[in-house]
Amino acid sequence: MASSIKSSALSNVGKIRANNQDSGYAGNNLFVVADGMGGHAGGDVASAIAIRRIRETDKTYTSPGDAEFALQSSLIAANQLLAETVFEHQELTGMGTTVSAMMRVGNSMAIAHIGDSRIYLYRDGELSQITADHTFVQRLVDSGRITPEEAAVHPRRSVLMRVLGDVDAAPEIDTAILGTQPGDRWLICSDGLSSYLAEDRIRKALASGLDADAVGRRLVKETLDHGAPDNVTVVVVDVDESETSSAEVPTTVGSAAAPLTFEGQEGRRPLRLPTILLHPLKVATTPEDSHFEPESDEYLAELIAEDRRRAHRRRITWLVALVVAILLVAGGVFTTYRWTQDHYYVGQQDGTVVIYKGVQQSLGPIALSSVYETTTVSVTDLSNYNRQNVKDTINAGSLKDARAIVERLADASSQ
Known part of the structure; x- marks a missing residue:
């Protein structure tokens, strides 16, 4: 059945x-x-x-x-x-x-x-x-x-x-x-x-x-x-x-x-989120136009307090990591390098979109990334938005994800 x-x-x-x-x-x-x-x-x-x-x-x-x-x-x-x-x-x-x-x-x-x-x-x-x-x-x-x-x-x-x-x-x-x-x-x-x-x-x-x-x-x-x-x-x-x-x-x-239009209200100012926020939030010009929470001193104070707690937790994490690194510096450098080689990101080189293996940092004179794969996608063929993203680099969780990102860029450039 x-x-x-x-x-x-x-x-x-x-x-x-x-x-x-x-x-x-x-x-x-x-x-x-x-x-x-x-x-x-x-x-x-x-x-x-x-x-x-x-x-x-x-x-x-x-x-x-x-x-x-x-x-x-x-x-x-x-x-x-x-x-x-x-x-x-x-x-x-x-x-x-x-x-x-x-x-x-x-x-x-x-x-x-x-x-x-x-x-x-x-x-x-x-x-x-x-x-x-x-x-x-x-x-x-x-x-x-x-x-x-x-x-x-x-x-x-x-x-x-x-x-x-x-x-x-x-x-x-x-x-x-x-x-x-x-x-x-x-x-x-x-x-x-x-x-x-x-x-x-x-x-x-x-x-x-x-x-x-x-x-x-x-x-x-x-x-x-x-x-x-x-x-x-x-x-x-x-x-x-x-x-x-x-x-x-x-x-x-x-x-x-309904038909899609891009006509905003006359004189409407662009909405911009407070730079202190780490996540996108609902915002509004007036409560009548949207069900999003309007910005207020009380609301921002609560978010700032939450952000401070997150920052405090991050500082503790880094302190513990630093102590461990000092104790295990010899083996830690090698282990860290091996770990970075499991990561990939998409960037550019000589006007071409490429896939990098590693992370976008250096350990002293040692670069922790290198070109893993050169694609046929030209940076000049990308839209302004995608071109800027590639210039800033796009992180990928795996090689498969990186290739999927390149595929989407190629598809977008061909349209």
């Missing part, structure tokens, strides 16, 4: 926002929600660009691992598109988007996630939150400083620590592969739903026995009944048993379903 997918995607601007900065997509195998940020002139653009790039991966894959890699690559590609868009349209500086996506392959779901949109699984009467919020308060919960109950009403519960956008050239994407079975009901939603509708009400809606479209409408209606100050986007995915698996008509909702 084959299992088939029935899905629904809906998006609503809510009762307060001037425009819809959410986007959603429900296709044959791919299901995504993106929640944009950056105010009226940027959030809708960010989520639309991300969804339009990611939905290109809605294909059939031979294995869940292939689907997981395709999703992760598409999010990284979307991040680069957002950065390039900001480079060409400075009025969009500071825009970004969350993304929660899943790809169905047989009896598995490949998942990619960044931000605070969520993926839930309803199975056998139980509701489970599959993704973890990349928020400031979730970090406080994980460190034991506040409880989950306190996080739910924390004044900075919407401040993001990880997003796609023009801030981080190499964002960390959470990925996973989970099993799925007939009877499963999956929900992807923006925080416009999860922040204003209790999980018990979400569970009751998913358990109602209604079809995917009716459940989605019920969830949106209940959120609107609670005031719905934010945009609300839901994608409901049912896994059923069926002799045949008929293709669904792909559905795009929210800002990605």
Whole structure:
């Protein structure tokens, strides 16, 4: 008995926002929600660009691992598109988007996630939150400083620590592969739903026995009944048993379903994050245009205190490392050199993109990197954005990752 997918995607601007900065997509195998940020002139653009790039991966894959890699690559590609868009349209500086996506392959779901949109699984009467919020308060919960109950009403519960956008050239994407079975009901939603509708009400809606479209409408209606100050986007995915698996008509909702424009508000100043911050955060020109936390003395003081604690931990780590290095200097130099040779990065030499083996430092007169592989990609053929990245060097976790970066640069230069 084959299992088939029935899905629904809906998006609503809510009762307060001037425009819809959410986007959603429900296709044959791919299901995504993106929640944009950056105010009226940027959030809708960010989520639309991300969804339009990611939905290109809605294909059939031979294995869940292939689907997981395709999703992760598409999010990284979307991040680069957002950065390039900001480079060409400075009025969009500071825009970004969350993304929660899943790809169905047989009896598995490949998942990619960044931000605070969520993926839930309803199975056998139980509701489970599959993704973890990349928020400031979730970090406080994980460190034991506040409880989950306190996080739910924390004044900075919407401040993001990880997003796609023009801030981080190499964002960390959470990925996973989970099993799925007939009877499963999956929900992807923006925080416009999860922040204003209790999980018990979400569970009751998913358990109602209604079809995917009716459940989605019920969830949106209940959120609107609670005031719905934010945009609300839901994608409901049912896994059923069926002799045949008929293709669904792909559905795009929210800002990605409308024509894409880059016209910012007249006189709007580019948004720029405080230089003291180590992670991209939600920002806003005014609370009316965005659900991101506005900058304030209290907020910045808390972040500065957190940054000082991180700096203190780093100093302790370096002190311990220095003591160990002094005790083991002879063997340490050799061991350190061997360790560096397991690393790679992409840079340039004589106008050509090359892969270096090692790290971008020297140990006295000893260089800790050397050209490992010369490519055929010319630096002059790259866009201004990619050319600057290559000039500054791009770190890679492995030789495979470095070659993948070169491949993406080559593809971009040929377009």
